[in-house]
Amino acid sequence: FDINSLYKLYLYNSIKQYRLKYINGMGTSSVVGKYQSNHLHLNTTNSHQSTQPKTSRSGYEKILILDESNNEEPTTNQKPFRQIAIQWSPYLIALLLSLIIIIHFFVDQLPRVSNLPEPLESQLMLLNAGDLDRHIQVLSSDEFEGRAVGTQGEIKSVNYIASEMLSLGFHGAGSSHRYSDEQYYKTTASFLQKVPLLAITTKKEKTTMFLSYRNSSVSQKSIRLSYADEFSLTTERFDDDERVETSVRVEKRAIIFGGFCITSVGSSNGEVRLEWNDFKHVDVSDKLVLCLVNQPRLEGSEGTQVFGGVDAALTYYGRWTYKLEELRRRRAYGVLLVHTDEMAGYGWNVIRSSALTENLMLRNSAKQHSSSHERPLAIRGWISDRVLESWQPGIVRKLVESANLATFKPKAIKGWEVSMDLEVSKREISGSNVVGALRGRQYPDQAVILTAHHDHLGVSEVYNSVNKSTERVIYHGALDNASGVAKLLAIARVFGALNARGECCKRSLVLLSPTAEEAVLLGSTYYAEHPSAAALSTSVAVINFDGMNVWGKTRDQVGLGSDKSSLGLYFQQAVRAEKMQVSLDILPKQGLYFRSDQLPFARKGVPAIKLTHGRMYEGHEDNYAEYFNSSVEYYERNCYHQSCDSYRYIQSQSDPYAGAMQELRVAFRLLYGLLQSTAVPKWNSTDFLASTTTKTDLKK
Numbered sequence: 001f002d003i004n005s006l007y008k009l010y011l012y013n014s015i016k017q018y019r020l021k022y023i024n025g026m027g028t029s030s031v032v033g034k035y036q037s038n039h040l041h042l043n044t045t046n047s048h049q050s051t052q053p054k055t056s057r058s059g060y061e062k063i064l065i066l067d068e069s070n071n072e073e074p075t076t077n078q079k080p081f082r083q084i085a086i087q088w089s090p091y092l093i094a095l096l097l098s099l100i101i102i103i104h105f106f107v108d109q110l111p112r113v114s115n116l117p118e119p120l121e122s123q124l125m126l127l128n129a130g131d132l133d134r135h136i137q138v139l140s141s142d143e144f145e146g147r148a149v150g151t152q153g154e155i156k157s158v159n160y161i162a163s164e165m166l167s168l169g170f171h172g173a174g175s176s177h178r179y180s181d182e183q184y185y186k187t188t189a190s191f192l193q194k195v196p197l198l199a200i201t202t203k204k205e206k207t208t209m210f211l212s213y214r215n216s217s218v219s220q221k222s223i224r225l226s227y228a229d230e231f232s233l234t235t236e237r238f239d240d241d242e243r244v245e246t247s248v249r250v251e252k253r254a255i256i257f258g259g260f261c262i263t264s265v266g267s268s269n270g271e272v273r274l275e276w277n278d279f280k281h282v283d284v285s286d287k288l289v290l291c292l293v294n295q296p297r298l299e300g301s302e303g304t305q306v307f308g309g310v311d312a313a314l315t316y317y318g319r320w321t322y323k324l325e326e327l328r329r330r331r332a333y334g335v336l337l338v339h340t341d342e343m344a345g346y347g348w349n350v351i352r353s354s355a356l357t358e359n360l361m362l363r364n365s366a367k368q369h370s371s372s373h374e375r376p377l378a379i380r381g382w383i384s385d386r387v388l389e390s391w392q393p394g395i396v397r398k399l400v401e402s403a404n405l406a407t408f409k410p411k412a413i414k415g416w417e418v419s420m421d422l423e424v425s426k427r428e429i430s431g432s433n434v435v436g437a438l439r440g441r442q443y444p445d446q447a448v449i450l451t452a453h454h455d456h457l458g459v460s461e462v463y464n465s466v467n468k469s470t471e472r473v474i475y476h477g478a479l480d481n482a483s484g485v486a487k488l489l490a491i492a493r494v495f496g497a498l499n500a501r502g503e504c505c506k507r508s509l510v511l512l513s514p515t516a517e518e519a520v521l522l523g524s525t526y527y528a529e530h531p532s533a534a535a536l537s538t539s540v541a542v543i544n545f546d547g548m549n550v551w552g553k554t555r556d557q558v559g560l561g562s563d564k565s566s567l568g569l570y571f572q573q574a575v576r577a578e579k580m581q582v583s584l585d586i587l588p589k590q591g592l593y594f595r596s597d598q599l600p601f602a603r604k605g606v607p608a609i610k611l612t613h614g615r616m617y618e619g620h621e622d623n624y625a626e627y628f629n630s631s632v633e634y635y636e637r638n639c640y641h642q643s644c645d646s647y648r649y650i651q652s653q654s655d656p657y658a659g660a661m662q663e664l665r666v667a668f669r670l671l672y673g674l675l676q677s678t679a680v681p682k683w684n685s686t687d688f689l690a691s692t693t694t695k696t697d698l699k700k
Helices: 047-051 081-109 129-139 142-147 152-167 182-186 302-306 320-329 348-355 365-371 385-391 395-403 478-500 522-529 567-577 599-603 624-638 647-651 658-675 687-692
Strands: 017-023 029-036 039-042 063-068 192-202 208-215 218-225 231-234 247-257 263-268 273-277 288-292 334-339 359-362 379-384 411-438 443-451 458-464 469-475 507-513 539-544 556-560 581-583 608-613
Touching: 129 142, 129 152, 129 478, 129 647, 129 658, 142 152, 142 458, 142 469, 152 411, 152 478, 152 507, 192 231, 192 522, 218 385, 231 348, 231 411, 247 395, 273 302, 288 320, 288 395, 320 334, 334 385, 348 379, 359 522, 379 385, 385 395, 411 478, 411 522, 443 478, 443 658, 478 507, 478 647, 478 658, 507 658, 522 599, 539 599, 539 658, 556 567, 556 658, 567 581, 567 608, 567 658, 599 608, 608 658
Parallel strands: 247 288, 288 334, 334 379, 443 507, 443 539, 539 608, 556 581
Antiparallel strands: 017 029, 017 063, 029 039, 192 359, 192 411, 208 218, 208 411, 231 379, 247 411, 263 273, 411 507, 458 469, 556 608
16 A cells, blocks of 8 residues: 555445455555455455556555445445545645644653763772671761760761771862862861750750640649650740740640641642631731641542542641741740651651750751741740640540641630749760862853761660669661662772773762751752852752662662652663662652752752662562561661661661662662763753742742
């Protein structure tokens, strides 16, 4: 058949058999076959060839007709097909062009990326599991005392990291000031960016909380809560000398229940339009507000429908940090957050550990709150759902049900009163970000930033009820996040070697190990406000390490935030090159993207992702979920922010570095491709970040 010709098939539903006829340009026809029972039967004779020209196709046209079995020719009122085709061809062409334009428009809206340059296998083979083991063993040792911010443990940590970067060929980039003496950049001091902080420690023995229920001015019930075991407290209030108050007293204050404490009018998380307002013009200024963490998830409720369903990914509105921000804006007196394991995404043991260690804030943050429309909170803390249930059974469920209603409004919880005494000690300290850089050979002002925080919880004095004595406990933080720093340094060694051989890189590589990540991303937030190595306006991407896969090889990898920008497509290329597949967030209800150091950079407009492992573990194809629960989630429940997060725990795994090497290879491929290309990742949308900032500095 001539593909440049037009054909018409006459189909009659009432006829079970069709004749296949050939009609040449002179109108002569011949039967070439029949179509019956869904099969085309061609004649074995060549009788039809006598009517076909033996020259080229340009001398004739062919028309095929499926005709009725009675051999009737088309009736005279049927126009020849060629005439019909000519008559309608302008309309058909116009329709075709319109479809092409429409398809082109929509395709043009999709992020398009070209393949990134790929490293040689010989370069990938330079990545070494021995590097990981060595760095983790050092950073999580007793000598480093849990790497708490501002302690000798952190000083040892940052000096170790800076010395490693220096030995690998990186220069110090901890200050935006340019020194005339080039030798300065070859000292460990040049790698350090000081972060001014205020450290607040709650005095456990002098901090109390009483809950009471009053009816007709007569106290019916009152309980005293145990600090760290049932509640935690701190303060943000400054006096005129910019110092934190040493004590706060609350006498029989009513508690206002604010639901989820969310105001999301007309915002979007990129997928779902969020229209939700818990406050509805109710003034909570100078009030003590009780908030639920997370977001509406009660099955069948209006709130759950608004936020995308029971199993929808957590938005930033669900993060406890957002609740504090919202109530500062509303000038509340204080906030108590209700903790449940399910809604917080972690157990009370995490709250307890934080309650027994120093609470940090950027030194000027409270002053900035006071000078803006925000107001620092006099009281902020957590209260356990278990103590509320023991005091008033069923109360948490009732609070959750009411907060899921679209008609919810804040109101005082009838009969409830709280009295608190809070006493804190405070001191000014400095944490240290570690910043190193390899200058790009062609585009030095364009930077790719690799981050991994080095701080952890340090040392705490914990009472042992069995021995009835106080014990000194070190929170080693082997996985969180000595392992992330180890991955950063392992990759740094390879890029340092390639740079020395002149094999890399066109763009600059910036290594950043922030301080105070455990204190709500303070180190990375400070760096994002004071970038010292490269301007964020010319920074191409941020890739963050936080933790490591020690539980075995997986068939998949995850890039948190990879669905938010075209950086995710480059990540996908790197994963596929390693013969794995990309999975979405394996714990979407925990909002992990908003809990790590890539967030401050995303807020500033730089496409940023956190690289981590998947859940499809090799050798466990029949029970992925069961193995994930017994390994990864076991760690989250029992060792996250606990003393058992140690080098010994890592070594107790059957093959602790097999999965980690998969992560390293994917990360190296992605970094190499970005550093050796001119690719500039773009956000698909920044709507999902709208709730994380009140500024207008987000770039599309």
